[in-house]
Amino acid sequence: xxxxxLAALAALSWAVGSLFSAAASSRMGAFAFxxxxxxxxLTLLWALAAFTGQWRSLDGASVGLLALSGLIGIxxxxxxxxxxxxxxxxxxxxxxxxTHAIFSTMLAWLFLGETLWGWTLVGGSLLVSGVxxxxxxxxxxxxxxxxxxxxxxxxxxxxxxxxxxxSHSAATLMIKPLMVAGVDAVSASAVRTSASFLAHLxxxxxxxxxxxxxxxxxxxxxxxxxxxxxVAMALGMTLVSQALKTxxxxxxxxFSSLTxxxxxxxxxxxxxxxxxxxxxxxAVMAVAGAALILQA
Numbered sequence: 001x002x003x004x005x006l007a008a009l010a011a012l013s014w015a016v017g018s019l020f021s022a023a024a025s026s027r028m029g030a031f032a033f034x035x036x037x038x039x040x041x042l043t044l045l046w047a048l049a050a051f052t053g054q055w056r057s058l059d060g061a062s063v064g065l066l067a068l069s070g071l072i073g074i075x076x077x078x079x080x081x082x083x084x085x086x087x088x089x090x091x092x093x094x095x096x097x098x099t100h101a102i103f104s105t106m107l108a109w110l111f112l113g114e115t116l117w118g119w120t121l122v123g124g125s126l127l128v129s130g131v132x133x134x135x136x137x138x139x140x141x142x143x144x145x146x147x148x149x150x151x152x153x154x155x156x157x158x159x160x161x162x163x164x165x166x167s168h169s170a171a172t173l174m175i176k177p178l179m180v181a182g183v184d185a186v187s188a189s190a191v192r193t194s195a196s197f198l199a200h201l202x203x204x205x206x207x208x209x210x211x212x213x214x215x216x217x218x219x220x221x222x223x224x225x226x227x228x229x230x231v232a233m234a235l236g237m238t239l240v241s242q243a244l245k246t247x248x249x250x251x252x253x254x255f256s257s258l259t260x261x262x263x264x265x266x267x268x269x270x271x272x273x274x275x276x277x278x279x280x281x282x283a284v285m286a287v288a289g290a291a292l293i294l295q296a
Contacts, residue, residue, distance in 0.1 A: 017232020
């Protein structure tokens, strides 16, 4: 399957996963939610890696790099993202996280020598701009859903969102050479989630107050956490890793930034209201940009 399509499917999985994540993360706290989410994800991923036997594609050097990537992209990045979501809601945290497309393009140019020219550059710029337009102007003034409220400092939420985007981009680019070399995508995701889970456990065992569960668990919260782990983490992360095997890291980053666009119709179902004009305009821009890239 084409790398750009795999990245877009990853964006869709993150959009669906965010709907499960919002309430559970708010109830459990960002650190506790990420820890439980990692537990569910790594259990599934290691089971798949053992069943297929693809864990044999791993060696000592690749495990070390994957573990470091997991600490940066998941332990730091995902935790920052859900802390941002708890403050700003999934829509506004989505636009901040979408900047990972910009970070990915810059880092891919600096460290991998990947560049975008011609219609590919125009299409990429149009797609990312469409994502931003859809979210910034994608809400009606009359919408008062709890997910639109700001909890705590606005600027703290913004900085957390940008930290999540930068961490995700750096961690993704780190593993591209391993993916090109033939490391199995599922096994790679299993190592990354395991390293981050161990870091979260160490933080909890060290007595960090921020790592504690904020409210008692209940079946609904556990279900939402498990669903988010399967859809967004196990599936989404693996799709991105697979896309990196054949695709440019900058284009993978750009197409995986479609999450906020794909989230709009899902939120439409929840809100039961048509998206604002900005959402439609941004969606059209993003689709046009994607079309330019694919035919360039």
